[in-house]
Amino acid sequence: MTRATTVFLIDDQESVRHSLGELLSVFGFAIETFASADEFLGAPDRGRIGVVVADVRMPGTDGIALVRELARRGVRLPVVLISGHADVAMAVAAIKAGADDFIEKPVDDAALVAAINRALARTVEEFAAQRSSDTLAARFARLTPRQIEIFDLVVEGYTSHAIAAKLAISVRTVESYRAEIMDKMEAESVAVLVRQAIRLGRLAP
Known part of the structure; x- marks a missing residue:
């Protein structure tokens, strides 16, 4: 993990964005913050590489809908969802939608960093497998x-x-x-x- 790894932090509460941003910066992540999922979705896509950490309950597009929209757009960014009003049904819905992990507030520092690193590791493995498949297909062609x-x-x-x-x-x-x-x-x-x-x-x- 290096500073080149960006965490896209999405939460409608400025205090949460600030506190989580400071926390993750200490662990060496670059941070980009957004007040809503809609703001994030509307931002220019500059070949984003990293992990999305988003609140589930937000005005406009919520966290689970964000996961579905990223999948619809073909954006392969892992998403870790956080919520202060979590229940089992919500967690199941989040994972079914394609979220990489689900963490309850108040967020445990170690749990969040571990979830981000797991998401990154899975993404690297999937990228390597896809690259290998692409190479094989190119040979066959x-x-x-x-x-x-x-x-x-x-x-x-x-x-x-x-x-x-x-x-x-x-x-x-x-x-x-x-x-x-x-x-x-x-x-x-x-x-x-x-x-x-x-x-x-x-x-x-």
Whole structure:
């Protein structure tokens, strides 16, 4: 965690924004405060990276509605909701809406920082997984239609001789295609190719 990590603090009470802002600043977070969810949603999106900490009960768009609106817009910011009037039903609704965590007021310092760090860790993991999937998809996109045809047969367990007979081409041609496929997919073995096919949704696990 570094100062590059921003906490977008949303609460209609100035005293809460001030106290939580000071607290989180001590832990090294950069702070941006907003008096309402609508103010936050209306602010220019400068490629925001960080965590949203928002009150549940606010005039206008409330915290749970904020979570839903961010999801609708495709904004992948984790949200930690806080509330002074929490109950089980509200907490369940918040998590179902997509909030990363739910904390009751008065906010425990350690609990809030831990929730923010958990949210950040999950976001980093999801980003890494998405980046890995994008990379794999980009490799697959480099395959020609014939290479894709042979890729599918290889991962289904067909031997080079069986593929040659099925496609009416020579075994040497099949082996050449296989080598090109392995190179483009950066797969060092057929086992790796099979795992890639599963991740790409071309083979049932």
